[in-house]
Amino acid sequence: MTDTSTPPPRLYAAREPIFPRRVSGWFRRFKWWIMVLTLGVYYITPWIRWDRGPELPNQAVLIDMANRRFYFFFIEIWPHEFYFVAGLLIMAGLGLFLFTAALGRVWCGYTCPQTVWTDLFILVERWIEGDRNARVRLWNAPWTAKKVRLRATKFTVWLLIALCTGGAWVFYFADAPTLLRDIFTFQAPLVAYASIAVLTATTFTFGGFMREQVCIYMCPWPRIQAAMMDEQTVTVAYRDWRGEPRGKHRKAEEAADLGDCIDCNACVNVCPMGIDIRDGQQLACITCALCIDACDDVMARIDKPRGLIDYITLEDGESERAGGPHTPVWRRILRPRIILYTVLWSAVGLALVAALVMRSDLAFSIEPVRNPINVVLSDGSIRNAYELRLRNMTGYDRDFRISVTAPYPLELALENEDGLTVSVPADETLRQRIYLTSAPDSPASDIPALDLSLTVEDAGSGTRVSEGTIFNGRQQ
Amino acid sequence: MASEREVDQATNTETTGHEWDGIRELDTPMPRWWLWTLYATIVWAVIYTILMPAWPMISSATPGLLGYSSRGALAEDVAMADAVNAPLNTELMNTDLASIADDPDMLRYATSGGRAIFLAHCSQCHGAGAAGVIGGYPNLLDDDWLWGGTIEDISQTITHGIRFEDDEDTRFSQMPAFGEMLTEEEIDGLVQYVLSLSGAEHDAEMAAESAEAFQDNCSACHGEDGTGMTELGAPNLTDSIWLYGGDPEAIHTTISQARYGIMPSFSWGDRLSPADIRKVAIYVHSLGGGQ
Numbered sequence: 001m002t003d004t005s006t007p008p009p010r011l012y013a014a015r016e017p018i019f020p021r022r023v024s025g026w027f028r029r030f031k032w033w034i035m036v037l038t039l040g041v042y043y044i045t046p047w048i049r050w051d052r053g054p055e056l057p058n059q060a061v062l063i064d065m066a067n068r069r070f071y072f073f074f075i076e077i078w079p080h081e082f083y084f085v086a087g088l089l090i091m092a093g094l095g096l097f098l099f100t101a102a103l104g105r106v107w108c109g110y111t112c113p114q115t116v117w118t119d120l121f122i123l124v125e126r127w128i129e130g131d132r133n134a135r136v137r138l139w140n141a142p143w144t145a146k147k148v149r150l151r152a153t154k155f156t157v158w159l160l161i162a163l164c165t166g167g168a169w170v171f172y173f174a175d176a177p178t179l180l181r182d183i184f185t186f187q188a189p190l191v192a193y194a195s196i197a198v199l200t201a202t203t204f205t206f207g208g209f210m211r212e213q214v215c216i217y218m219c220p221w222p223r224i225q226a227a228m229m230d231e232q233t234v235t236v237a238y239r240d241w242r243g244e245p246r247g248k249h250r251k252a253e254e255a256a257d258l259g260d261c262i263d264c265n266a267c268v269n270v271c272p273m274g275i276d277i278r279d280g281q282q283l284a285c286i287t288c289a290l291c292i293d294a295c296d297d298v299m300a301r302i303d304k305p306r307g308l309i310d311y312i313t314l315e316d317g318e319s320e321r322a323g324g325p326h327t328p329v330w331r332r333i334l335r336p337r338i339i340l341y342t343v344l345w346s347a348v349g350l351a352l353v354a355a356l357v358m359r360s361d362l363a364f365s366i367e368p369v370r371n372p373i374n375v376v377l378s379d380g381s382i383r384n385a386y387e388l389r390l391r392n393m394t395g396y397d398r399d400f401r402i403s404v405t406a407p408y409p410l411e412l413a414l415e416n417e418d419g420l421t422v423s424v425p426a427d428e429t430l431r432q433r434i435y436l437t438s439a440p441d442s443p444a445s446d447i448p449a450l451d452l453s454l455t456v457e458d459a460g461s462g463t464r465v466s467e468g469t470i471f472n473g474r475q476q
Numbered sequence: 477m478a479s480e481r482e483v484d485q486a487t488n489t490e491t492t493g494h495e496w497d498g499i500r501e502l503d504t505p506m507p508r509w510w511l512w513t514l515y516a517t518i519v520w521a522v523i524y525t526i527l528m529p530a531w532p533m534i535s536s537a538t539p540g541l542l543g544y545s546s547r548g549a550l551a552e553d554v555a556m557a558d559a560v561n562a563p564l565n566t567e568l569m570n571t572d573l574a575s576i577a578d579d580p581d582m583l584r585y586a587t588s589g590g591r592a593i594f595l596a597h598c599s600q601c602h603g604a605g606a607a608g609v610i611g612g613y614p615n616l617l618d619d620d621w622l623w624g625g626t627i628e629d630i631s632q633t634i635t636h637g638i639r640f641e642d643d644e645d646t647r648f649s650q651m652p653a654f655g656e657m658l659t660e661e662e663i664d665g666l667v668q669y670v671l672s673l674s675g676a677e678h679d680a681e682m683a684a685e686s687a688e689a690f691q692d693n694c695s696a697c698h699g700e701d702g703t704g705m706t707e708l709g710a711p712n713l714t715d716s717i718w719l720y721g722g723d724p725e726a727i728h729t730t731i732s733q734a735r736y737g738i739m740p741s742f743s744w745g746d747r748l749s750p751a752d753i754r755k756v757a758i759y760v761h762s763l764g765g766g767q
Binding site: 376377380 | 605617712762764
C-alpha cells in the first residue's frame with residue numbers, strides 16, 4: 001500500500017527571480033556589437049531613402065500592403081512573385097539548421113530579438129537600480145519612496161524603448177516621414193496605432209517581465225534544437241573533469257585535492273536564464289557565453305588557464321576527459337551534414353538570384369473567356385475573347401504591342417483600342433480584353449482547340465514575353 | 477460496474493465510483509478558471525439577449541436595446557455605398573456616352589458596376605456570359621443588333637424595353653403570322669429564298685420562284701435585299717446569325733407563326749436608376765459586339 005499522506009508531485013515550477021550580474025569579456029563585447037548592429041538595422045532601415053522615380057515610393061525597404069508591392073532597395077516584388085518571399089523563408093529555415101548544426105543555439109544567444117531586447121532591458125535596469133546585489137536588496141526592500149522612484153524610472157525607460165520598438169515596426173509598411181507626422185497629428189490609420197500598441201505591450205512584457213520564461217516555455221526552438229544538434233556541434237559546456245571536485249581553495253593543501261572550480265558562482269550570477277551551466281547541457285541554456293566571460297575572469301585572477309567553461313563539442317569533451325586530442329576545427333566544419341545544409345542553402349540562394357536577374361520587367365497572363373467559348377459573327381467567322389492582365393513593373397509609362405503567333409491566320413483586335421498597342425501606366429496592371437477572329441473558311445474555324453501563343457513586346461525597349469493559350473473553333 | 481466512491485492512493489483524489497474493466501476514473505474537480513469562464517459566458521449570454529434581438533415572440537423576436545437588425549445593417553451598407561457612388565454617378569450622367577472610351581477611369585467604373593447589374597438583372601435571359609439563348613434571347617457578344625448596337629441604342633433598349641406595353645416609349649414592331657395569309661407551298665418557297673440570302677444550302681429553283689413573294693410580303697421590314705432594318709427591329713436575313721435557329725424547319729415556323737420577343741423596360745417601376753442603365757449599356761457595349 002502506498003502511503004496516503006504523500007502529496008502528489010507538483011507539476012508547477014514557481015519562477016525564481018533572476019538578477020544577472022554585470023560581466024565583461026570578449027563575448028560580452030561581441031554581444032554589445034551585435035546588439036548595436038541588430039537594433040541599428042531595425043530602427044534605421046525604414047528611414048533609408050532610395051530614388052525610384054516620381055511614380056514610386058522612395059523608401060528603400062517598404063512593404064506596401066495597399067498596393068501589394070514589396071520594395072527592397074533595387075528590387076521590387078509583385079504579388080505574383082511571392083515565391084521570392086517563400087525562397088527567403090526557406091533560406092532562413094535552412095540557415096537556422098546550418099548554424100544550429102555547426103554552432104548550436106547561436107541564434108538564441110546572440111541575435112534572437114527576445115535575447116537582444118532582454119539584454120537591452122537588463123542594461124537599463126542596471127543603470128537605474130544598480131548591479132546584482134543592489135537589485136536583490138531592492139527586490140527584498142519594503143516599498144519606500146526610493147523604491148517607487150527607481151521602479152517608476154525603470155518602467156518609464158522600458159516603456160519608451162518598447163514604444164520606439166513598436167513604433168519602428170509600422171514604418172516598414174508606409175512612408176516613414178509621412179507616417180511619423182501623421183502619428184503625432186493623430187491622422188495615422190487606426191491599424192498603425194493598434195500595431196504600435198500591441199508591439200509596445202509585447203516588447204514591454206517580454207523584455208521586462210517574461211524574459212527567460214519566453215525562451216523556456218513559449219518558444220518552440222529549444223525543443224527543435226535537440227534534434228538539430230549532435231556530438232560535433234559547438235556548444236557552451238563546463239569542463240567538469242578539470243573543475244571537479246569543486247571547492248573554495250581556502251588552504252593550499254586543500255586546494256591540491258580540488259579541481260579548478262572554486263565554486264564562486266560567478267557563472268550562475270551572470271546567467272540571464274538563471275541556470276547553472278555546471279549541471280551540463282540543458283534546455284534553458286541559450287548559449288549566450290556570458291558564463292565563459294565570467295569564469296575566464298575568475299581563472300585569470302587565481303592564475304589558472306582560461307576555458308573552465310568554454311565553447312566545446314560533446315565529442316571533444318569525451319576525448320579530453322580520456323586525455324585524447326581535440327578534433328581539428330576544419331573537421332568539425334567539413335562534415336556531411338554541414339556541407340549538405342550549406343549546399344542546399346546556397347542552391348536556394350543562387351536560384352533566387354538567378355530568378356531575380358532573369359525576370360522580366362513586363363509580365364502578362366491570359367484568361368480565355370469561357371462563357372461562351374466562342375461567338376459566331378454575322379459573316380460566319382468565329383471569334384474568341386481573352387482577358388489579358390498586363391503588368392508594367394517599371395517606374396515609367398510604357399506602350400505594349402500585342403501580337404499573335406498561330407499556325408493559321410487569326411485576326412487580333414483590342415477592345416476599345418484602334419491599333420494593337422496599349423499604354424500601361426507606371427507600376428500598374430492593366431486589364432485588356434482582346435479578340436481573335438478566324439475567317440469562316442479558315443482551318444482554324446474547324447479546330448476545336450488550336451494552340452497558339454500571344455506575345456507582348458515593349459514598343460520602346462523591345463523586351464518580349466510570350467504565353468501560350470488556345471483558340472476554340474467550332475466544336476465537333 | 478461497482479458504485480463505490482473511494483480515495484485513490486497514488487493521487488489522494490476521490491474516484492467517481494464507476495469501474496470499467498478494472499479501470500476507475502478520478503473525480504478531479506474542474507479547474508477554477510474553467511468554472512469562472514463558464515459563469516462569465518452565462519452572464520454574457522443574459523446581457524446579450526437583452527441588448528440584441530433574441531427571444532422569439534408571436535410575430536417577431538424581442539428587438540433588443542441596441543436596436544440592431546441584419547436588414548437594417550444591410551440597408552446602412554447599401555446607403556453608404558450609394559453615398560460613395562453618388563458623385564461618380566452624377567459624373568457618369570454628365571458624360572457623353574459616345575466619348576466614354578476617352579475617360580478610362582469612368583469606363584472602368586461603369587463596366588465593373590454594369591457587370592454586377594447585368595448579372596443581377598439581365599443574365600436570367602441573356603446568360604451570365606451574355607451569349608443569349610437560341611430561341612429568342614439575343615447573343616449580346618456578336619456584331620448583329622436587332623435594334624442597333626451603339627451605346628445610345630443599347631441604353632435606349634434597356635431604358636424602355638422592347639414591345640413592353642407598360643412603357644409608352646417602348647420600341648414596337650410585330651411580324652405578321654404568314655401561316656394565315658400564305659399557302660404552305662408559298663411558305664416553303666420563302667424558306668428556300670431566305671436560306672439563299674445567307675448563302676445556306678437551298679433549292680435554287682424554289683428560291684428563284686419565291687423572289688417576288690419575298691418582295692411582296694417581307695421586304696417592307698426586312699428590306700429588298702433582306703438586310704433588315706434596325707428602326708423596326710427587323711433582323712438581317714443575309715448573315716449567319718439566327719435568333720430562332722437557321723434550319724429550314726425553324727425558318728418555316730418563324731414565317732408561319734411569326735416571332736417577336738419581349739424585353740422589359742428597366743426604367744419602368746424604377747427598376748434601375750438612369751446611371752445604372754448607363755452602366756449596363758456601357759458594359760454590354762464593351763463585350764465585343766458594340767458598334
